[in-house]
Structure formats: C-alpha cells, structure tokens
Amino acid sequence: MHTTLISAAELARHADDPKWVVVDCRFDLARPASGREAYAAGHIPGARYAHLDDDLSAKITPQTGRHPLPDAQAMAATLGSLGIDNETQVVAYDAGNGAYASRLWWLVRWLGSERVAVLDGGFKAWTDAGLPVTAALPTVMAARFDAKPRHAMLLDAAGVGQAAADPSWRVLDARAPERYAGAVEPLDTKAGHVPGAHNYPFTNNLGPDGRFLAAAQLKSQLQQSLGTVPAERAVMMCGSGVTACHNLLALEVAGLRGARLYAGSWSEWIRDPARPIALGPTP
Numbered sequence: 001m002h003t004t005l006i007s008a009a010e011l012a013r014h015a016d017d018p019k020w021v022v023v024d025c026r027f028d029l030a031r032p033a034s035g036r037e038a039y040a041a042g043h044i045p046g047a048r049y050a051h052l053d054d055d056l057s058a059k060i061t062p063q064t065g066r067h068p069l070p071d072a073q074a075m076a077a078t079l080g081s082l083g084i085d086n087e088t089q090v091v092a093y094d095a096g097n098g099a100y101a102s103r104l105w106w107l108v109r110w111l112g113s114e115r116v117a118v119l120d121g122g123f124k125a126w127t128d129a130g131l132p133v134t135a136a137l138p139t140v141m142a143a144r145f146d147a148k149p150r151h152a153m154l155l156d157a158a159g160v161g162q163a164a165a166d167p168s169w170r171v172l173d174a175r176a177p178e179r180y181a182g183a184v185e186p187l188d189t190k191a192g193h194v195p196g197a198h199n200y201p202f203t204n205n206l207g208p209d210g211r212f213l214a215a216a217q218l219k220s221q222l223q224q225s226l227g228t229v230p231a232e233r234a235v236m237m238c239g240s241g242v243t244a245c246h247n248l249l250a251l252e253v254a255g256l257r258g259a260r261l262y263a264g265s266w267s268e269w270i271r272d273p274a275r276p277i278a279l280g281p282t283p
Helices: 008-012 034-041 072-081 101-110 122-128 157-164 177-181 215-226 244-253 265-269
Strands: 020-024 089-093 116-119 170-173 234-237
Touching: 008 122, 072 101, 089 101, 089 122, 101 116, 101 244, 116 122, 157 170, 157 234, 157 265, 170 215, 215 244, 234 244
Parallel strands: 020 089, 089 116, 170 234
Antiparallel strands: none
C-alpha cells in the first residue's frame, strides 16, 4: 500500500493492476479548462480526469472560500464514478509539483482510506522517464466508495482564529511570502494573513526538479517552522485549501502526523469583515 508518494517507475510496474486507479488532476487557476485539455491531448494510460472546481470542490457561496470542501457523500460518489472503492490504490498526479494532486490525496484520506499516493514529479516525471502516454479514454467501471469522514482532520475559521492566538498551536500558511505579507494579492479581494499564523510556502517542500525533498530534510524544515509545537496541534491553510494539502502531505512524508486542514483558508477568512487581518512577514 502506498500512502504518500510514489515514483513513476513504481507506478509503471502496476500499469495493468485492476485494483489501482490513476487520476489526472492537472489544473491551472488562470485557465480552469487547461487541465482537461491537457488530459485530452495525452495522459498516463488508464488515468481518468478530476477537475479541481467541478470534482474536488463544492459550489462557491457568499460564505465560502474559492474551493469549498465537497460534501462527503458527494465526494464519495465522485470517487465511485472514477472506479474507486475503499480497497483501491489511488495514485493522483498533476503537471509536476503535486499542488493539485495533493488535494485529491487529502480528500481520499479524509473520507477514510489510506490507500492513496501522489506521483512524485507528476506528469513531467512520467514523460521524462520515457513512459507511455495516450489520448485514449479508459473504460471505467463504476464502484462504490463508502465515506467515513474523519472530522478531526479539519478545523473551522473560529478554531483557526483561536489556534493562531495560542502559542501551544501553530497555523502555517502555504502561500508565497509576498501574498502572506500582503504585498501582493492576485486572487483574493483582501491581502494579508490570519494574525498569529506563520508562513511556510508549499514550494519549500520541493527540490529544483519539482519533486519532494527527502523525508529527513522535510522533517528538519517543518520542525523549524513548527517550533516546539507537535504536528497534531498544527493547522495548515493557504489561499483556498488546496496547496495547504501539499504541506499536509509533506508532513506525512516526514513522519509528522496529525496536523489539520483549514479547508476554507484565506479566501473564506476574509468573507467575514469582523475577522482580523495582519500584514507583514512571518512572526
């Protein structure tokens, strides 16, 4: 069973395994249709496509962030439509760095299955290895995924506000430093960060090749950002609850388990004008 990362070579060895399902999660916030277009042009053989907005998120409302957490039963139905049941080994990939694939990784775990991994290096790693690509659509047999959501994996806005103000907890924001500091804000209506939250950009998890750093290096970096706070008292957030999952995956790779997700993240936090905003670098 693969529960965090998998290499292109290892995935290729299971190309014909009927209990494995590969899901293409390529996406671009600036061009939401681009991932589906890329999938149609060529994908890992047997892979089926999951769209961040349509398949891995709920509909946006005036109270939510940009990528609301899907309803557990609706997400289970989506997994079933992809041919995934509770015994399936799921492998998610995106274009390269895992930013979108990590969202599916977290969702499957949230619904109760540990049998999910992210292709380290994504589609680029697959093609760089000279492995086959196809435009042919797979034949998908619908399955039944029984959702057993683990609510302890989440923290809501009120809980995040309390955690960020409590030195025995640590909130880590996965956005780029300039967005966290409020110097720029290309996606949301307000700039800044949750007061008391610290900055740990998800790109810190990656080497120059777009693959995850070794577990020992990830552990050292993450522990430095956590300080004396144990992982089970840490909360990950970002702009909309997507790249925060990348940090949660990195924590798992590092053996630091139990951190939670603030799924609404910054784009939800700013929906309520009563919630405070801080500017500047990490404390």
